[in-house]
Amino acid sequence: MKDHFISSSTLDEIFKRAIEGPKIFKNKSILFHNYVPSRLPFRDNEIKKIAHLLTNLIKGYRGSNLFIYGKPGTGKTAVVKYVTKNFLNIVKKYRKKINYVYVNCRLAGTEYRIITSMASDIGLTLPFTGLSTEEALSRFIKKIISDKIPLLVVLDEIDSLITRYGDTLLYTLTRFTNEEVNIPYMIVGISNNLTFKEYMDPRVLSSLSEDEVVFKPYKSDELEIIIKERVPLAFYPNVMEEEAIKLAAALSGAEHGDARKALDLIRVAGEIAEVNGDNKILVSHVQEAYSNIDKERIVDAVSSLPLHSRIILASLLYTTQNGFSNIKSSLLYNKYSELSKIVAGSPLSYRRFLGLLTELSILGLINKKLENYGRKGGRVSIVKFSVPIDLIKKAIENDPFIGDLLK
DNA sequence: TTTCCACCGGAAAATGAGGTCC
DNA sequence: GGACCTCATTTTCCGGTGGAAA
Numbered sequence: 001m002k003d004h005f006i007s008s009s010t011l012d013e014i015f016k017r018a019i020e021g022p023k024i025f026k027n028k029s030i031l032f033h034n035y036v037p038s039r040l041p042f043r044d045n046e047i048k049k050i051a052h053l054l055t056n057l058i059k060g061y062r063g064s065n066l067f068i069y070g071k072p073g074t075g076k077t078a079v080v081k082y083v084t085k086n087f088l089n090i091v092k093k094y095r096k097k098i099n100y101v102y103v104n105c106r107l108a109g110t111e112y113r114i115i116t117s118m119a120s121d122i123g124l125t126l127p128f129t130g131l132s133t134e135e136a137l138s139r140f141i142k143k144i145i146s147d148k149i150p151l152l153v154v155l156d157e158i159d160s161l162i163t164r165y166g167d168t169l170l171y172t173l174t175r176f177t178n179e180e181v182n183i184p185y186m187i188v189g190i191s192n193n194l195t196f197k198e199y200m201d202p203r204v205l206s207s208l209s210e211d212e213v214v215f216k217p218y219k220s221d222e223l224e225i226i227i228k229e230r231v232p233l234a235f236y237p238n239v240m241e242e243e244a245i246k247l248a249a250a251l252s253g254a255e256h257g258d259a260r261k262a263l264d265l266i267r268v269a270g271e272i273a274e275v276n277g278d279n280k281i282l283v284s285h286v287q288e289a290y291s292n293i294d295k296e297r298i299v300d301a302v303s304s305l306p307l308h309s310r311i312i313l314a315s316l317l318y319t320t321q322n323g324f325s326n327i328k329s330s331l332l333y334n335k336y337s338e339l340s341k342i343v344a345g346s347p348l349s350y351r352r353f354l355g356l357l358t359e360l361s362i363l364g365l366i367n368k369k370l371e372n373y374g375r376k377g378g379r380v381s382i383v384k385f386s387v388p389i390d391l392i393k394k395a396i397e398n399d400p401f402i403g404d405l406l407k
Numbered sequence: 408t409t410t411c412c413a414c415c416g417g418a419a420a421a422t423g424a425g426g427t428c429c
Numbered sequence: 430g431g432a433c434c435t436c437a438t439t440t441t442c443c444g445g446t447g448g449a450a451a
Contacts, residue, residue: 112435129435130427306438330414349440354415370415374449378413 023236024274030234031267036081050083057150063186070215073258099151106160141176151185158189159196167204174207217257224249240281247286302395309356311340314402329381
């Protein structure tokens with residue numbers, strides 16, 4: 001049986017190295033996604049455009065609503081947060097008032113939670129359940145009207161709201177004013193994709209897109225400059241080698257110009273150097289970080305799945321390891337039912353099982369393909385892993401509920 | 408050309424646990 | 430305390446679906 005305990009001398013060594021070993025990170029938080037830097041290179045035009053639109057609110061006019069679109073890691077959220085932070089500072093300085101609301105629609109989850117989050121930003125507490133969505137929205141609107149303060153709403157990942165709940169909330173937000181109620185407001189929608197537009201009423205869409213800003217992906221040389229600006233803030237002097245910076249920029253530039261990935265890469269490279277007790281971040285650390293990031297993603301994805309999804313993966317692992325390839329979903333369900341009787345008491349319905357298979361496929365862990373065998377065999381789903389099997393095995397074996405089952 | 412297999416997957420309803428409101 | 434609410438998960442129902450066989 002594998003020893004699950006770490007000796008105290010090993011722990012001593014880890015802590016000793018942390019205190020006495022080479023210093024790598026000066027301020028790691030600089031490299032996290034939520035950090036808003038004091039300078040955002042290559043986004044001057046976008047910053048100016050958003051700032052100009054915001055001036056309407058200070059003057060007391062209704063600003064054009066703004067739709068911001070761009071691939072992940074192109075700086076959309078960072079630019080909006082940067083501009084609004086400066087905007088609110090000026091507003092405060094001149095003793096003006098703005099009701100500012102920022103919600104990430106995907107993280108907030110449901111439409112109701114988006115409304116309660118917006119309400120909380122303007123000082124209105126709503127119960128987290130018990131009210132109808134209409135009632136919650138109505139209270140939010142009443143508060144805006146009674147405050148008589150210009151309103152700025154930023155809806156990040158707005159596609160997540162529209163594709164799941166339609167455009168009712170946005171419709172209400174763009175139409176709460178009239179001749180009697182004349183409160184200046186501006187809505188900023190941010191999205192990674194444009195597919196959600198088909199779910200919107202053309203009137204709401206044109207209202208949201210009164211102005212548009214598109215964020216283009218960063219080029220490798222631009223990413224290199226972005227990394228070079230963060231390196232002196234995040235690491236101690238001369239810790240990161242010039243060649244390592246170039247490689248990190250090139251690897252992330254090749255992957256859709258994603259600045260977030262570039263910063264992840266140098267952070268993980270720094271962590272690897274730290275664990276190894278090295279005093280510099282070298283090209284080899286960046287290379288190792290690049291291959292580790294994907295592995296970590298897969299193992300993390302598997303271990304954070306719900307129990308039944310993990311049992312499905314274990315069933316697929318079992319059947320694959322027993323020489324079956326191109327496994328039919330019905331066959332897999334039989335194995336899954338067997339395992340879940342042991343682990344969870346009873347299996348979920350076949351329909352639910354299919355839903356979980358689709359989710360695993362969307363996550364990129366498995367590949368589900370429809371195949372047709374005509375009158376003889378009908379139309380079936382064929383399932384196989386789409387990531388290296390040893391990574392799944394590693395995640396499943398460490399699972400406290402189903403790890404022993406496979407042995 | 409039609410039939411039929413073996414499912415697939417959308418939609419709606421059910422469930423159960425949290426809650427508010429009057 | 431009963432009516433009504435959200436929310437995530439799950440079940441039930443049932444109309445497709447594509448291609449080999451009839």
